[in-house]
Amino acid sequence: MPKGGCKPFSLLILTVLSTAFLANMPNFGELNGAPPLTDVEYRQKVEELLKAVLGGIEEVRGLSPPEEVSLRIISAEWARENWGRRYVEANLEKIKVEENIYKALFLLPEDAGLAEVLVEWSGDYAAGVIENDIFVVRENFDPKGAWAERTLAHEVTHIIQGEHFEILEKEKHDEKQAWAALIEGDAELTAGKYMERIESLPASETAVLLPAGFLASASASNSGDLPFMRILRFPYDYGEDFVETLFERGGWELVNKAYSSPPVTTEQVMHPEKYFSKEPPVEVDGSSPPLPPEWKQKRSDRFGEHFILVVLGTWIPLEDAAEAAEGWGGDRFTYYEKGERYLFVWEISWDSEEDAAEFHDAWSRMMKTLDSEEIREDLWAVQQRYFQLTTEGSTTLILSSDDLSALEPSKSSGILSVWLVVGVTFILATALAWWVKRKSKARVSQAFPLT
Numbered sequence: 140m141p142k143g144g145c146k147p148f149s150l151l152i153l154t155v156l157s158t159a160f161l162a163n164m165p166n167f168g169e170l171n172g173a174p175p176l177t178d179v180e181y182r183q184k185v186e187e188l189l190k191a192v193l194g195g196i197e198e199v200r201g202l203s204p205p206e207e208v209s210l211r212i213i214s215a216e217w218a219r220e221n222w223g224r225r226y227v228e229a230n231l232e233k234i235k236v237e238e239n240i241y242k243a244l245f246l247l248p249e250d251a252g253l254a255e256v257l258v259e260w261s262g263d264y265a266a267g268v269i270e271n272d273i274f275v276v277r278e279n280f281d282p283k284g285a286w287a288e289r290t291l292a293h294e295v296t297h298i299i300q301g302e303h304f305e306i307l308e309k310e311k312h313d314e315k316q317a318w319a320a321l322i323e324g325d326a327e328l329t330a331g332k333y334m335e336r337i338e339s340l341p342a343s344e345t346a347v348l349l350p351a352g353f354l355a356s357a358s359a360s361n362s363g364d365l366p367f368m369r370i371l372r373f374p375y376d377y378g379e380d381f382v383e384t385l386f387e388r389g390g391w392e393l394v395n396k397a398y399s400s401p402p403v404t405t406e407q408v409m410h411p412e413k414y415f416s417k418e419p420p421v422e423v424d425g426s427s428p429p430l431p432p433e434w435k436q437k438r439s440d441r442f443g444e445h446f447i448l449v450v451l452g453t454w455i456p457l458e459d460a461a462e463a464a465e466g467w468g469g470d471r472f473t474y475y476e477k478g479e480r481y482l483f484v485w486e487i488s489w490d491s492e493e494d495a496a497e498f499h500d501a502w503s504r505m506m507k508t509l510d511s512e513e514i515r516e517d518l519w520a521v522q523q524r525y526f527q528l529t530t531e532g533s534t535t536l537i538l539s540s541d542d543l544s545a546l547e548p549s550k551s552s553g554i555l556s557v558w559l560v561v562g563v564t565f566i567l568a569t570a571l572a573w574w575v576k577r578k579s580k581a582r583v584s585q586a587f588p589l590t
């Protein structure tokens with residue numbers, strides 16, 4: 140079975156996030172007035188639980204864990220330094236760009252630093268996995284707590300995944316999220332079934348099942364409230380339902396198969412029927428508009444349906460946001476910087492003109508909620524950030540910058556401004572797409588005569 144060398148660090152981040160929501164829970168031992176465990180007792184207790192999980196999980200998941208799984212007990216401070224700080228320092232520029240994008244979309248407060256939030260958050264994890272090592276964070280993981288064994292079952296599932304499947308690094312945000320949803324959803328479903336099995340065993344000495352809604356209510360970390368955290372939580376919020384749908388349809392065999400044909404969009408995870416019908420994302424060219432050379436491209440990505448849902452859902456009712464994000468076909472988000480200034484171009488392709496119009500309305504509502512000033516139709520100013528929305532057929536185009544002149548036709552210089560160039564490019568591209576579509580339809584009808 141394929142088993143790569145060192146798994147990329149990002150995978151570690153993903154595998155530990157799930158348990159972050161379990162952190163900050165009251166220590167049951169302390170609440171009961173029991174004396175805290177000594178280091179030796181603590182290790183013994185975790186080892187006991189781990190042994191039980193390693194012995195019982197194959198029966199649940201149908202795949203065996205490796206012979207050697209080691210346990211490392213670490214402190215929250217160690218996690219912050221070695222997971223959080225190290226990751227952040229190795230990715231400073233990338234994180235800065237991400238921070239700017241979140242702020243540009245009002246998903247992160249102006250005064251927040253993404254790097255610091257990530258470092259802090261890494262100290263909230265309860266457990267994590269790298270290769271065949273399980274890390275347990277002493278302050279956040281209570282081996283006497285009701286969730287302890289479940290958490291270990293989740294983590295052991297990650298080790299099983301690494302042992303039996305090829306875990307590949309994906310490129311686009313949307314695809315990474317979909318892949319992570321499969322991984323985390325599998326771990327959650329397995330952990331849940333593992334606990335069901337324990338409950339059904341006679342004379343069980345094991346922990347009780349998690350109360351319903353436990354995960355949702357256990358997000359005690361302050362950073363968990365920041366809107367962008369909903370993006371990070373996607374694999375946990377949607378993964379289990381997705382994998383359960385696979386399981387109900389074809390058991391673990393179908394779940395295993397998904398590792399060689401994983402979902403490629405958050406849309407497929409959110410609407411599993413689109414996974415089964417293999418609805419691919421529309422490739423949005425979004426080819427870099429001919430911007431003046433001072434604008435440097437810093438990121439180009441596909442954000443996907445869920446990202447759009449989070450952006451809208453932060454400001455308008457979640458149900459309306461979900462409805463507006465549905466019908467997503469594909470998108471391309473390109474982010475540029477010029478000194479301290481930024482500009483992004485976000486082209487979204489929708490399944491139909493109605494879907495595009497629905498998004499247009501939802502976006503306008505969001506702008507209103509943000510207390511914007513509408514400078515002219517579909518051009519808004521919000522806290523020194525400017526947004527221009529254009530809809531052409533089934534495509535929407537958002538241009539945004541903190542430099543208004545970047546969005547407006549140049550009045551004095553005689554040089555076409557960014558807005559004009561992008562606008563013209565967009566209209567030409569839309570016309571071209573329409574023409575190509577028409578041509579291909581014509582071809583189809585020639586190949587399949589009406590009967």
Ligand SMILES: [Zn+2]
Pocket residue numbers: 153154155156157158293297323326
């Ligand atoms: Zn996980």
